[in-house]
Amino acid sequence: MAMQPHSKKRVCYYYDSDIGNYYYGQGHPMKPHRIRMTHNLLLNYGLYRKMEIYRPHKATADEMTKFHSDDYIRFLRSIRPDNMSEYNKQMQRFNVGEDCPVFDGLYEFCQLSAGGSVAAAVKLNKQASEICINWGGGLHHAKKSEASGFCYVNDIVLGILELLKYHQRVLYIDIDVHHGDGVEEAFYTTDRVMTVSFHKYGEYFPGTGDLRDIGAGKGKYYAVNIPLRDGMDDESYESIFVPIISKVMETFQPSAVVLQCGADSLTGDRLGCFNLTVRGHGRCVELVKRFGLPFLLVGGGGYTIRNVSRCWTYETSVALGVEIANELPYNDYFEYFGPDFKLHISPSNMSNQNTPEYLEKIKNRLFENLRMLPHAPGVQVQAIPEDAVNDESEDEDKVDKDERLPQSEKDKRITGEGELSDSEDEGEGGRRDNRSYRTPQPRKRPRLDKDAPALKDELKAEDSKDDVKNMSVEEPKKDTVPNP
């Protein structure tokens, strides 16, 4: 069986060709068309053929009410532009009207967006793919019983709920310029999902995401908010993103990650106020990918659509580990990309109001909070791995675990090996059974198994994210997994 080049991940892409045809209304900044533009760029870059492509199912009301209230979904299903007048009261109640308008095919649009994210989560759960992408998803403002900020159904929450069937802990990271309030709220009181949102804060939609909002009840310390000022540039962003995410990985130790890639944090966004380039934005994808965890990428905001499609195209290439040319290939929407017709964009000269001191203070405060995590396992197993990990992977089986860890990681280790098996995963029932249909795996599944060998695998995984051998052993296994 032929395979993709070994250093690549199996990437699964969810797209429905109808999604670009939904239209929020004249003057509305949210344009689903940007997803089609992205898709078209992917095709013309030749990235499409490298991915497993799915047209996702349409999520049913049953699926959506796993999170949303029955009333709300029933309402979304029945409302149409031509019967709106009968629903005045409910429209107010569910905040559907102007910001979140009623448009033709609204419910179908929600079904496609949610269907993609849920399907992607299932795919990851089945270990049939390492990275799943749904640019039609990422609608992070939707609440349990309320539309908000152009979002009606929260595909992310639905996707994470699906991941939670199989993963004890799921990490959610949000790099949209707006706070990921819908997802944060949904998981505000649980310690099984950590939400980490980087966003503009201060007189800005949606008005949540204060540094001091850290979760409640059992979820206390499991909401992490990074409030930022105007003008964040690539360098500043990375300077806060890397330490926070490394620390989060270290203390929370998720076994799956969802990254909301809202592209309104790019420079020149119609609604945003940051100054990131496509590279800086994509860097986040790259960094998260390095942890080698099951990885779900979703879209989100993004209102200067030519840049949105640039960004998501680039991030698809990052997920695939494929380099693509800066010259844009000819495509159906080529004219949109003038005058330069390049993939990458330059930052503007706007001033960055996030001083290094400010970012440092935020970082330190968040570190304090993260130290409060009650059950945080004492051992660091995941720092952002170095780029060139493949050379290390060669002899990793022979080497003792500690030696396998790069010095940088060893330095940060606090506790001994003994604690590894002492995590809160201990005694989780049913987990082993889940995997009974599979042969014992060389494949690493961080935090899935409580026994030491599995953890060894996990450590291996961190060191050799793009490991050649793991990929090849894994591939045949996929065929033994019955198709859905």
Add this chain to the structure above:
Amino acid sequence: MSDCALVANVNEHDASMDVGNDKSLFEPTVDMMVNDFDDERTLDEEEALAAGEQQDPKAELNSLQREGDMPLEELLALYGYDRNMDKPVVEPTPEVVPEETEKPESALQQLYSETTSPEATRCLRSGSRPPSEEEDDYDYSPDEDDWKKTIMVGSDYQAGIPEGLCSYDDALPYENEDKLLWNPSVLDEKVTEDYMKKVCVMNSGTGVEAVPRGKQLRDDEEALFLLQQCGHNVEEALRRRRISAQTPAHASLWSEEECRNFENGLKAHGKDFHLIRQHKVRTRSVGELVQFYYIWKKTERHDIFANKARLEKKKYTLHPGHTDYMDRFLEEQEASIGGVVRPASPSTMMVYAPSPAAQPDPLALGEKEVFSQMNTHTTSSRALSTEDQEPEAGS
């Protein structure tokens, strides 16, 4: 991901409401139901309204008890500036589960303490904040509570998370199936590429010579799907492709009449594709209209249309009723119009309308630069289409 412009305006609205100009809040609510007025303005109001709703009395009281974290708005309400009195209809069903009880009166204290030590009161929220040194390293804007919102706690807000982990068997957790369109792992990448090159040649075989497209070999999703359907048998896929290539899907090509009707529709209804479909272009779905629009607006045909509309606008400024939408439309366009490459007609790009893979006719491209690149067969990486469709006489 929402309109920051809207949010920026909230404060203005709040200000006006606080002065007692409360009617201004109510009216947009009614308008909103009618949904027939200028978005920008109403979006502002909607946002302001949402700001008000968020602090709706019942929810507030509950959350107050629970958290003792009272936003400024409510306090104003207590002092007789209750904006909610204007819209008693708005009840987003709070039913907050009060888990922790805080003294409501702490809210009063908060009003006064807010400016000096906001953290002191904020810490009370569900005990969810570290009661530590907050002030020193966190700067506050004086009126932060005007825009600030609160994450709600209670069964009406959080997702229900099933206990424990379930076993994953073959059964999908949902009924409808995801359709696999392409699986890259069956064939070697080289084989796939060869196949696509052949398809490419086949596409361009009938007419114009193939144009070098630069480094990238573009993907044809239909061809790949065909290969998938043929069990990844390249020969079979090529054979079927040859047969189907004889009969291109001209059904989805837009006629001149449809184009004209579409443009008239834009004139009459703005970008309300629902109305355009209803009154002008009954032959197409709303989705097709949207798809067409995004191609159309980057063509010469659009430029002609826009220029004409601009002229008409000058002529008929005394009849604003008809130009309202067009003003709007033109304003939006002006920002985006640059001297970029423009196909002459959208029709050529819509030949295989259902497939976004369809290529525009290079001959229809309006700009010389591209044209010359094409003729000299440069291998510019700004790859050009090699499709061989005949130019449409659309414009």
